[in-house]
Amino acid sequence: xxxxxxxxxxxxxxxxxxxxxxxxxxxxxxxxxxxxxxxxxxxxxxxxxxxxxxxxxxxxxxxxxxxxxxxxxxxxxxxxxxxxxxxxxxxxxxxxxxxxxxxxxxxxxxxxxxxxxxxxxxxxxxxxxxxxxxxxxxxxxxxxxxxxxxxxxxxxxxxxxxxxxxxxxxxxxxxxxxxxxxxxxxxxxxxxxxxxxxxxxxxxxxxxxxxxxxxxxxxxxxxxxxxxxxxxxxxxxxxxxxxxxxxxxxxxxxxxxxxxxxxxxxxxxxxxxxxxxxxxxxxxxxxxxxxxxxxxxxxxxxxxxxxxxxxxxxxxxxxxxxxxxxxxxxxxxxxxxxxxxxx
Amino acid sequence: xxxxxxxxxxxxxxxxxxxxxxxxxxxxxxxxxxxxxxxxxxxxxxxxxxxxxxxxxxxxxxxxxxxxxxxxxxxxxxxxxxxxxxxxxxxxxxxxxxxxxxxxxxxxxxxxxxxxxxxxxxxxxxxxxxxxxxxxxxxxxxxxxxxxxxxxxxxxxxxxxxxxxxxxxxxxxxxxxxxxxxxxxxxxxxxxxxxxxxxxxxxxxxxxxxxxxxxxxxxxxxxxxxxxxxxxxxxxxxxxxxxxxxxxxxxxxxxxxxxxxxxxxxxxxxxxxxxxxxxxxxxxxxxxxxxxxxxxxxxxxxxxxxxxxxxxxxxxxxxxxxxxxxxxxxxxxxxxxxxxxxxxxxxxxxxxxxxxxxxxxxxxxxxxxxxxxxxxxxxxxxxxxxxxxxxxxxxxxxxxxxxxxxxx
Numbered sequence: 001x002x003x004x005x006x007x008x009x010x011x012x013x014x015x016x017x018x019x020x021x022x023x024x025x026x027x028x029x030x031x032x033x034x035x036x037x038x039x040x041x042x043x044x045x046x047x048x049x050x051x052x053x054x055x056x057x058x059x060x061x062x063x064x065x066x067x068x069x070x071x072x073x074x075x076x077x078x079x080x081x082x083x084x085x086x087x088x089x090x091x092x093x094x095x096x097x098x099x100x101x102x103x104x105x106x107x108x109x110x111x112x113x114x115x116x117x118x119x120x121x122x123x124x125x126x127x128x129x130x131x132x133x134x135x136x137x138x139x140x141x142x143x144x145x146x147x148x149x150x151x152x153x154x155x156x157x158x159x160x161x162x163x164x165x166x167x168x169x170x171x172x173x174x175x176x177x178x179x180x181x182x183x184x185x186x187x188x189x190x191x192x193x194x195x196x197x198x199x200x201x202x203x204x205x206x207x208x209x210x211x212x213x214x215x216x217x218x219x220x221x222x223x224x225x226x227x228x229x230x231x232x233x234x235x236x237x238x239x240x241x242x243x244x245x246x247x248x249x250x251x252x253x254x255x256x257x258x259x260x261x262x263x264x265x266x267x268x269x270x271x272x273x274x275x276x277x278x279x280x281x282x283x284x285x286x287x288x289x290x291x292x293x294x295x296x297x298x299x300x301x302x303x304x305x306x307x308x309x310x311x312x313x314x315x316x317x318x319x320x321x322x323x324x325x326x327x328x329x330x331x332x333x334x335x336x337x338x339x340x341x342x343x
Numbered sequence: 344x345x346x347x348x349x350x351x352x353x354x355x356x357x358x359x360x361x362x363x364x365x366x367x368x369x370x371x372x373x374x375x376x377x378x379x380x381x382x383x384x385x386x387x388x389x390x391x392x393x394x395x396x397x398x399x400x401x402x403x404x405x406x407x408x409x410x411x412x413x414x415x416x417x418x419x420x421x422x423x424x425x426x427x428x429x430x431x432x433x434x435x436x437x438x439x440x441x442x443x444x445x446x447x448x449x450x451x452x453x454x455x456x457x458x459x460x461x462x463x464x465x466x467x468x469x470x471x472x473x474x475x476x477x478x479x480x481x482x483x484x485x486x487x488x489x490x491x492x493x494x495x496x497x498x499x500x501x502x503x504x505x506x507x508x509x510x511x512x513x514x515x516x517x518x519x520x521x522x523x524x525x526x527x528x529x530x531x532x533x534x535x536x537x538x539x540x541x542x543x544x545x546x547x548x549x550x551x552x553x554x555x556x557x558x559x560x561x562x563x564x565x566x567x568x569x570x571x572x573x574x575x576x577x578x579x580x581x582x583x584x585x586x587x588x589x590x591x592x593x594x595x596x597x598x599x600x601x602x603x604x605x606x607x608x609x610x611x612x613x614x615x616x617x618x619x620x621x622x623x624x625x626x627x628x629x630x631x632x633x634x635x636x637x638x639x640x641x642x643x644x645x646x647x648x649x650x651x652x653x654x655x656x657x658x659x660x661x662x663x664x665x666x667x668x669x670x671x672x673x674x675x676x677x678x679x680x681x682x683x684x685x686x687x688x689x690x691x692x693x694x695x696x697x698x699x700x701x702x703x704x705x706x707x708x709x710x711x712x713x714x715x716x717x718x719x720x721x722x723x724x725x726x727x728x729x730x731x732x733x734x735x736x737x738x739x740x741x742x743x744x745x746x747x748x749x750x751x
Contacts, residue, residue, distance in 0.1 A: 060531040161621075175622040205393035205558065207619045210602035214618065232532055235561075235604030239611055258608045271690040276536035278565035280603045281610075283585070284682025285565055288691035289536035293501050311689055343689070 028086030059247035129167030256330030354414035376576035389567030445505035582663030
């Protein structure tokens with residue numbers, strides 16, 4: 001099965017850099033211009049992604065993690081969204097400045113995305129096979145029956161039982177886990193180099209979540225995709241990611257290899273999060289909570305964005321915004337990163 | 344026998360499925376299908392299971408928001424389902440509920456004072472009319488909200504604050520039992536712990552018994568004394584927190600536990616994973632024999648015929664209730680006892696606080712920098728991981744964070 005899955009993909013005109021770098025987000029800003037004011041959703045986010053790597057973007061609601069994904073995919077509603085500055089380079093080419101025509105050819109064949117809510121992301125009025133086949137009809141110029149055949153092949157690849165019989169079924173005839181498999185089938189249809197998964201298992205039960213995460217890991221291994229996993233779940237990240245970027249109020253506040261991030265966190269927010277989650281493997285745990293709430297993005301506090309909730313905050317934190325700087329083999333946006341790391 | 348406050352016996356809740364031109368009943372969704380358990384006074388009983396297992400229906404039936412198809416609930420010596428109107432209303436004082444979704448379970452057109460005060464309208468003899476505002480303000484303080492915000496509307500509060508309002512309403516009549524249906528699952532990670540700690544504090548202070556319904560096995564382990572695992576309308580395993588998490592004997596419990604990711608990358612690949620195939624069957628047409636046999640990795644021919652009872656079965660160290668013909672203990676999670684480990688409170692706090700410096704309905708920054716600093720310092724002063732403040736005035740703190748961009 002694995003051998004045939006590769007066959008339809010024509011050679012891509014995009015080649016990753018010598019270091020395997022596929023995607024590079026450089027000092028990206030995104031704002032939403034609303035009646036209540038300007039919501040600064042993303043404020044100078046930079047990261048890169050290599051072939052075969054899993055990068056987790058960790059954050060709570062409002063941290064800007066999904067907006068980052070939508071900016072990369074080019075599916076932000078503009079307006080109200082505005083991208084005042086920054087660059088998103090795919091194999092060296094800036095997606096933000098290229099013509100729409102060219103970008104459309106990247107969306108799907110090169111970079112694709114899985115959404116959280118499979119039910120509302122699929123069209124209820126068309127059979128799932130038709131929707132998967134659309135990728136081939138649109139991008140590969142296939143006829144209807146060939147596209148259906150490809151849809152069956154992909155449904156088999158994502159382990160949907162009885163794919164041949166179910167290819168003409170509608171989304172509502174599938175369970176939540178199966179619908180998410182269909183989303184994955186659509187996303188990998190054209191053999192993309194980069195796959196963005198935005199909370200792919202949040203709406204699913206834990207046993208189904210395990211199945212879906214195993215499938216994603218298998219597909220990534222098989223195709224050497226770069227995977228961006230967007231989630232708030234520290235457990236899922238620990239299980240699959242190579243590196244993680246922690247987002248807070250539209251900024252990356254910490255970035256590290258996965259083992260360092262959990263064992264030696266260098267930002268008070270990361271440390272606080274780790275203290276505040278109940279763990280399945282611990283008994284008699286005392287939970288410590290981070291007080292307060294993430295800030296309203298139309299009124300981001302001066303200084304460090306985390307300072308009102310930070311128990312370590314000093315005067316400097318209230319006036320000067322710290323830069324994301326390198327501490328050992330990780331990065332932290334904290335004036336006292338050394339103390340957090342070593343304390 | 345310890346002090347049992349609530350005892351459910353053989354509860355059934357079947358919903359008819361109507362079909363055909365005459366809308367006749369063609370079948371039943373067996374949401375709750377023979378559930379028995381007891382709740383001890385002052386304990387937390389966690390109910391876990393995947394969506395569709397009937398755990399929320401169970402909560403609603405226990406509240407008598409829905410009449411059961413059959414079965415009894417004995418609440419503090421009274422047969423709940425045989426009570427008439429006024430007696431039932433009186434009984435409801437003692438058993439209250441907190442709902443999952445803090446966004447839809449509060450009436451958007453009522454102020455917080457009206458919402459929390461509504462139980463006093465229905466039960467006017469609890470607090471005399473003149474004392475109600477004060478009673479509501481006390482409740483707000485107890486759940487860590489600012490009593491001055493009594494005239495605000497739900498939309499002016501964040502999700503975590505709204506859940507506190509739901510809890511304040513739930514405890515207004517000083518119930519003996521509080522049914523909590525997924526009370527933290529709609530909340531952000533950093534806010535979940537605030538609400539869990541609040542619920543634990545209220546339990547200590549008011550001597551509440553909780554039925555804590557949730558799908559998150561880590562949260563349930565943290566808060567529960569005993570745990571029941573549900574599958575397709577049945578309780579498949581029931582025991583103490585230790586029995587369920589350290590010596591599970593039912594294959595479904597074992598599979599559930601093995602699927603939960605642990606936030607520790609060094610455990611990657613080292614944990615045993617039991618991957619279940621397929622999906623949960625329809626509760627309208629549950630499998631014969633043991634309901635789990637279609638997905639079970641241990642199923643034998645017998646399991647398709649014999650329906651195992653939830654009875655005590657040996658678990659290696661003793662015995663606890665499990666509904667499996669081939670029940671045997673299996674260690675899925677290597678448990679570390681951290682009850683003596685001191686929590687690092689330099690980054691997060693075990694106090695019940697809710698600091699928020701931003702936002703106001705007028706769209707101005709109300710809390711100037713100094714107030715915020717003072718607040719942080721007050722929080723910072725309390726020492727020791729178990730130092731839960733008893734002085735409720737120190738718990739007060741909140742500001743709304745409305746108008747957050749829903750797309751973000």
